[in-house]
Amino acid sequence: MNRTVVLVGAGHAHLHVVSNARAFTTRGVRLVLVDPGIFWYSGMATGMLSGQYEPADDQIDVADLALRFGAEFIPGKVSSISREHKRVVLESGQDLTYDLLSLNVGSRVPPLDLPNDGTVRTFQVKPISQMADLRQELMGTGVLVSEINPGRVTTEFYEVALDDLESRSRAQNTGITELSPDDVAASIIHVLDAPRHVSINQLEIVPAEQTYGGYQFTPFED
Numbered sequence: 001m002n003r004t005v006v007l008v009g010a011g012h013a014h015l016h017v018v019s020n021a022r023a024f025t026t027r028g029v030r031l032v033l034v035d036p037g038i039f040w041y042s043g044m045a046t047g048m049l050s051g052q053y054e055p056a057d058d059q060i061d062v063a064d065l066a067l068r069f070g071a072e073f074i075p076g077k078v079s080s081i082s083r084e085h086k087r088v089v090l091e092s093g094q095d096l097t098y099d100l101l102s103l104n105v106g107s108r109v110p111p112l113d114l115p116n117d118g119t120v121r122t123f124q125v126k127p128i129s130q131m132a133d134l135r136q137e138l139m140g141t142g143v144l145v146s147e148i149n150p151g152r153v154t155t156e157f158y159e160v161a162l163d164d165l166e167s168r169s170r171a172q173n174t175g176i177t178e179l180s181p182d183d184v185a186a187s188i189i190h191v192l193d194a195p196r197h198v199s200i201n202q203l204e205i206v207p208a209e210q211t212y213g214g215y216q217f218t219p220f221e222d
């Protein structure tokens with residue numbers, strides 16, 4: 001009997017699974033993805049807000065992806081799960097049984113409890129589609145958005161990211177002069193000092209010894 005694997009949510013991990021759907025289907029496994037339909041890539045969201053990318057560049061058509069790789073796609077949101085009956089129910093009322101269920105539905109930002117007297121203006125960045133709305137809202141207001149992309153900066157990141165001392169030491173000891181937090185602060189000042197009619201949408205700064213697309217460190221020869 002064919003087994004059914006149901007993926008709920010086209011999050012990052014499930015996009016990867018769907019792009020390997022043939023590994024399931026060639027084994028006779030039915031792979032089904034349930035998602036509203038458009039995935040917004042957060043890594044490009046600030047670039048979209050600053051005007052480097054069109055909203056369309058930031059989206060993946062999940063139905064198209066599933067079709068291309070041979071997974072089944074069901075548009076919609078799952079509203080409940082019955083583990084007992086191995087069944088998910090969608091908001092539309094449609095239900096679906098599974099042998100194996102995987103959830104990759106991301107997270108939500110809870111509403112903030114802030115005064116509603118006009119003194120504070122907030123904008124939720126999730127769902128990410130709202131950042132496209134924010135870009136539209138800011139047009140013509142004089143509020144400019146810049147994205148600053150630094151390369152390797154000396155931070156405490158690797159102290160907390162890597163437990164293994166050998167990997168940590170390898171990651172930390174690039175042998176180059178890395179950017180300092182002050183270098184990043186200086187680039188912010190540079191953006192703020194631009195004339196009012198100039199919008200610096202994106203600014204990338206990297207150590208001069210960080211080479212090959214930012215993935216390799218080549219110390220200067222003395």
Ligand SMILES: Cc1cc2nc3c(=O)[nH]c(=O)nc-3n(C[C@H](O)[C@H](O)[C@H](O)COP(=O)(O)OP(=O)(O)OC[C@H]3O[C@@H](n4cnc5c(N)ncnc54)[C@H](O)[C@@H]3O)c2cc1C
Pocket residue numbers: 008009010011012013034035036037038039040042043044045046076077078079104105106107125126128
């Ligand atoms: C503005 C912004 C910028 C960010 N930039 C970065 C960055 O540069 N680098 C980085 O590492 N992280 C970044 N993040 C964090 C990153 O977006 C999240 O950590 C990441 O998206 C989580 O991935 P995920 O796969 O768990 O979920 P998501 O990417 O959120 O995907 C979840 C999917 O599940 C779907 N879904 C939700 N509920 C249901 C349901 N009930 N039924 C069916 N489908 C459902 C959603 O529609 C969505 O498509 C950023 C976040 C924001 C908001």
